[in-house]
Amino acid sequence: MSDLGALSVIFDLDGTLVDSEPNYYEASRQTLAEHGVPGFTWAEHESYVGISTQETVTLWRERYGLRAPVDELLEATNRRYLELARTRTRAYPEMRKFLELLAAEGVPTAVASGSSPEAIEAILAGTGLGAYLRTVVSTDEVPHGKPAPDVFLEAARRLGAHPADCVVLEDAAPGAAAAHAAGMRCIAIPYVAAQADAPGFATAALLLRGGQAEFTAQSAYAWLRATAQPR
Template identity: 80%
Template structure:
């Protein structure tokens, strides 16, 4: 029997597997500037980390009283983001090692992301992670994005596993909340260190307050083995 038992692992994409937030910030900055908001800052962008692109467009329209429709804002941002993502997106080295370790052990894996299907496909292909991560769910494919559990539950359904046997890796508070609501265990790796004290992260089974700087493939692997033994 596998040392991981029936465990499956579901990865968030942006800020967890890959450092794509700079690209999302630049795409959003350019879109908002085109629609009359010239001073969108990185600090403002951090408020939307972990929020789906669709929900972000809804919030922008409300916050800045934009004349453009939500669909237009979403399309503009996604177009710009895809251009940036295809040019350069970096997978976190320890995350890549972790994925490779799990693949060697035959652990079922999926990606569940707030990004569009096109963005997910472009990033996984560009980083080579698509060789290991073939089950993919976008928030565009489910009724509600994070913090609702829909995207994680759909990933479990596609993997053919029960939510209680899933461990989620997440960098954002809405994602940690979604994992908890889905009845899944969670390894939280906060992208924004200042947000590590958010109540949503308190529900995580393993919280790495230092974010990616505190994450190692071997450490996560050993934690999963212990988690499987105790489940």
């Protein structure tokens, strides 16, 4: 029997389980260049980490004065991203080990992501991580994206778990804020280290300021075990 009590673990996908941001950056760079915005930099891209692609392209229209409709920008960016995601997405090795540890203990796990269902499917199939997950939820399937709690609450519902028994792993401040709003504990692993002091991370139960460089499967598992609630 697991010594983790009634625990369920919910993972963000992009920047948490997998390093997909380079693919999002390249898809964004190509789309913006096509619409007359050359020279989109990685530093500019970092400001969009943690929000949905639809929200991102909406902000582009305001920031860069784009005339193309949101739906057109979204379709172009998603199409380019999917092409990259299928073959160029790298799973973080320690996250894969962590999923394996949880699976061995029979801990229910899920992904709750701001990406589209198609993008999530492509990444999980390409990396093989889908084999460890009981359910997957996209922001497209709920009324509101992060920092609203909807996607995490839906993941808990599908797992048959009480929110208080769920721990979320997140790399972005809006996601950490969403976990708190859902009544869940959060292990925060900032993708952008300079954003570790963002207000959204302040409520995290465990904040790894150094991001993935500080995360290990064994230490995360030990933390879960030490803080587990009895069945």
